[in-house]
Amino acid sequence: MHTPNTPALSDKRLTLVWVILSAITLAQLLVLVGDSPGHLNPNAVATFSIILISLFKVRLIIREFMEVRHAPPWLRWGTDAWLATTAVGLLGTYMIGMA
Amino acid sequence: MALAAHPTHPQPRVPGQPDMWFFILFEAFLFTSYFIVYMVCRVQDPATFLQSQQLLSLPIGVFNTLILLVSSWSMARCVQASRDHHYPAALNGAYLTIAFGLCFAALKVLEWTLEFDKGIGITTNEYFSFYFFLTGMHFLHLLIGFIFLGIVVAQLRRGHQRSQTLVETSATYWHMVDFLWINIFALLYVVR
Amino acid sequence: MSVTAVDPAPAGGGLSRWRNHPKFELWLAFWTMIVFYNFFFILFFAYTRVQPPPEPAWAIPRVLEWFTSHRFNLLSGFAIVFLVTGLTGAANALIAYSMRRMSVSPAFAHAYLVIYALSAVPGMLLTCIAITVAAMRPERDPQVIAWLYDFAFMAFDGTMGVFLIGSLVWMVAILLDKNRVFPKWFAYLNLCNALTEVVVAPAWMFTEGVFAWDGAITWWIDVAVFMIYTTVFITLLRNMIIREDFSDGPLPD
Numbered sequence: 001m002h003t004p005n006t007p008a009l010s011d012k013r014l015t016l017v018w019v020i021l022s023a024i025t026l027a028q029l030l031v032l033v034g035d036s037p038g039h040l041n042p043n044a045v046a047t048f049s050i051i052l053i054s055l056f057k058v059r060l061i062i063r064e065f066m067e068v069r070h071a072p073p074w075l076r077w078g079t080d081a082w083l084a085t086t087a088v089g090l091l092g093t094y095m096i097g098m099a
Numbered sequence: 100m101a102l103a104a105h106p107t108h109p110q111p112r113v114p115g116q117p118d119m120w121f122f123i124l125f126e127a128f129l130f131t132s133y134f135i136v137y138m139v140c141r142v143q144d145p146a147t148f149l150q151s152q153q154l155l156s157l158p159i160g161v162f163n164t165l166i167l168l169v170s171s172w173s174m175a176r177c178v179q180a181s182r183d184h185h186y187p188a189a190l191n192g193a194y195l196t197i198a199f200g201l202c203f204a205a206l207k208v209l210e211w212t213l214e215f216d217k218g219i220g221i222t223t224n225e226y227f228s229f230y231f232f233l234t235g236m237h238f239l240h241l242l243i244g245f246i247f248l249g250i251v252v253a254q255l256r257r258g259h260q261r262s263q264t265l266v267e268t269s270a271t272y273w274h275m276v277d278f279l280w281i282n283i284f285a286l287l288y289v290v291r
Numbered sequence: 292m293s294v295t296a297v298d299p300a301p302a303g304g305g306l307s308r309w310r311n312h313p314k315f316e317l318w319l320a321f322w323t324m325i326v327f328y329n330f331f332f333i334l335f336f337a338y339t340r341v342q343p344p345p346e347p348a349w350a351i352p353r354v355l356e357w358f359t360s361h362r363f364n365l366l367s368g369f370a371i372v373f374l375v376t377g378l379t380g381a382a383n384a385l386i387a388y389s390m391r392r393m394s395v396s397p398a399f400a401h402a403y404l405v406i407y408a409l410s411a412v413p414g415m416l417l418t419c420i421a422i423t424v425a426a427m428r429p430e431r432d433p434q435v436i437a438w439l440y441d442f443a444f445m446a447f448d449g450t451m452g453v454f455l456i457g458s459l460v461w462m463v464a465i466l467l468d469k470n471r472v473f474p475k476w477f478a479y480l481n482l483c484n485a486l487t488e489v490v491v492a493p494a495w496m497f498t499e500g501v502f503a504w505d506g507a508i509t510w511w512i513d514v515a516v517f518m519i520y521t522t523v524f525i526t527l528l529r530n531m532i533i534r535e536d537f538s539d540g541p542l543p544d
Contacts, residue, residue, distance in 0.1 A: 010179050018172035023163055028289065029161045041289035042145040058278040065175040066274045072111040074150065075120060080100035082127045089135045097142025122479035129516065136507045222496055232493060232502065239489060
């Protein structure tokens, strides 16, 4: 058996990642519940941060849970290219459309 | 496998079949094209989209996001345990993932039922067309995910010649179901 | 064909040398498929302009105008379609051949053939017949012409389940195959294609917007995926013919 990368260690890392992901999700909820419902207005700052935070969560899942951080460059670049396309596509559309 | 023996400088390796990664990137870009079409429609009528969005149940949405996140966590633990030949622990991880997946599916069906009861359907307005389309397509991916989870269980239960590659391939698919949901949740429930 | 004929180029004139080439029949099917897809794309997209489809939300006068202004191209274009529809047989046969070359049960190839033979009738012929009938007599009752218009495009969309199951049959065959006829990623691409068939379903509920039969999601994105899928499988079928060694074992690289 290999010693340095014991399962306990990587399990700890996975759990930490999960805690971070859940904490971000709950923090988002708290911010949203703080808003008075009923008369929400379009809000560019909120939209930008929501999309970017979500893509950050997605990247965390890809890098850690899906183990892309140990993957060859084509896969790391490929997944990041998708994230970048999604960010630019969504934020760009929102910016142009709401301008 | 000797791959895990050098945690500081690991050899680059693709988790699971590279073929599955081709699928995931293809589906990811496909969903991004749906998201962009959604955004194009949304910015043309932001008021209706925002109003309709508030008819959704945010608690169920958040809770379902948390469930999928924890299912990804148990799936990742299952892969680790299986790599270290701790098959009983790996099987537990797989069963947990299936249980969380079923929870998500049940809640999603409940959420849809509540919306149907309010008289909301796919043709109610453009926002709800996207809502039922995106959540429905995601649900379909989730159902396919159960086939992959079944493959994981079948591999882990075999007494011999278990395929770590198949376990990782299936796990990779399951994580895709998770990260697609995170985007869908943000765009349908939260975005302003 | 006999395996012994692989190496020596048989003596004789041009035609008999072709005929005796061991892969003659496979290449014949392959080029017939290429000819069919060229007819298909040129006639549907460029000549009759039935694709991209006109709008489902049009009022009856606009539909009548569309039939009148496209009348000659619709009638002559679909006359050619009616002549060449049978060429789909070559494409389906070649795909079925690929599954027979796999280590899987012949049931896969048979299922695929039956399913796709079925799809040519509603998906292509019925669409073309309905449009031709509507274009044939412009003086017909406008209500009937509008009915035929809807019928034509819904017949086209109505094949989605056939393509869906067909793609899944091909996918499962590739995943189970031990002869490495196709790479596994192509099996997963079949799943992508199958999922886009599901996306067509909302077209039955919308007459405008992105989910209608000409919508950004139901038509444009789906067709983009279908184009990628078609290009990929034609390329892979070509590779299969090049690699074919007419044995039962794994296909050589």
